[in-house]
Amino acid sequence: MSKTVDSEILTAKGISLLANPILVLFVTFVIGNFSRIRAEWEIFGIFILIGCFFPMLLYVHYLYIHRKSIWNYTAIPRAKRDNLFLTVIIPFCLNLMLFIYTGQSKFWVYTSMLMVIFFACFYLLNRFIDKASLHTGMFSFSILYLTNRVSVAFAILLVLIPFIAWSRVKLHKHTWFQLMLGMVVGMFLALLSWTF
Numbered sequence: 001m002s003k004t005v006d007s008e009i010l011t012a013k014g015i016s017l018l019a020n021p022i023l024v025l026f027v028t029f030v031i032g033n034f035s036r037i038r039a040e041w042e043i044f045g046i047f048i049l050i051g052c053f054f055p056m057l058l059y060v061h062y063l064y065i066h067r068k069s070i071w072n073y074t075a076i077p078r079a080k081r082d083n084l085f086l087t088v089i090i091p092f093c094l095n096l097m098l099f100i101y102t103g104q105s106k107f108w109v110y111t112s113m114l115m116v117i118f119f120a121c122f123y124l125l126n127r128f129i130d131k132a133s134l135h136t137g138m139f140s141f142s143i144l145y146l147t148n149r150v151s152v153a154f155a156i157l158l159v160l161i162p163f164i165a166w167s168r169v170k171l172h173k174h175t176w177f178q179l180m181l182g183m184v185v186g187m188f189l190a191l192l193s194w195t196f
Contacts, residue, residue, distance in 0.1 A: 012167035019164045021138035026052055028142035029111075032149035036107065043099075043108050050095050051115060055088045081131065085123035092116045110196045118189050125181060133174045133182030135164055140183045144190030 026048065030037065037044045062083075096112040118141065125132040140161060146154040165179040174182075 008170060012170035015163055015167035016171060019135045019139055021134045022052060022056060024138045024142050028145055032146050043104055047095055047108060050091045054091045058087045081126050082123060085119050085126065088119045089116055089123065114193050121185055121189065130181060131178050132185060133168055133179045135168055136161055136179045137182035137186030139164055141186035141190040144187055145193055148194045
């Protein structure tokens with residue numbers, strides 16, 4: 001029995017690691033905007049550096065200060081997740097202001113704005129309703145984003161959401177309500193991105 005439990009926990013940890021929201025976001029933007037990135041790689045570099053890399057450094061710094069494992073990327077309790085979301089919202093606001101000020105294409109302005117809206121929604125959900133799952137939210141957002149930008153064939157990957165949800169419940173990180181809340185908000189925001 002213990003071997004089954006251990007393998008289930010190990011499988012759940014592997015699924016959660018592969019569905020890491022920052023990793024999923026990065027891969028989504030690379031796949032969904034590959035031709036634009038090749039043409040405007042400097043802008044994409046700034047977008048990723050400020051919007052993804054900088055918050056990741058602050059998060060690792062938080063884990064170090066609180067003596068938590070660097071590999072435990074879910075170590076922040078709900079009460080302190082507000083700081084995590086603000087740590088991501090502020091750099092994307094910085095991206096937004098930088099891209100507007102320098103007159104970059106509307107795509108980078110809208111994408112930065114979309115990320116501010118995305119993380120602000122999760123901030124508000126976490127603060128006032130419940131701890132919405134960023135894993136299911138980011139994954140559902142990414143799949144619908146890629147469905148619009150690349151191919152409808154990406155929609156088949158929505159069948160992976162129950163596996164991600166199972167892994168988060170198995171690891172005692174979320175309830176089913178929190179997983180559904182994250183998924184619904186992620187899908188709604190992805191549909192919003194279709195207007196760009």
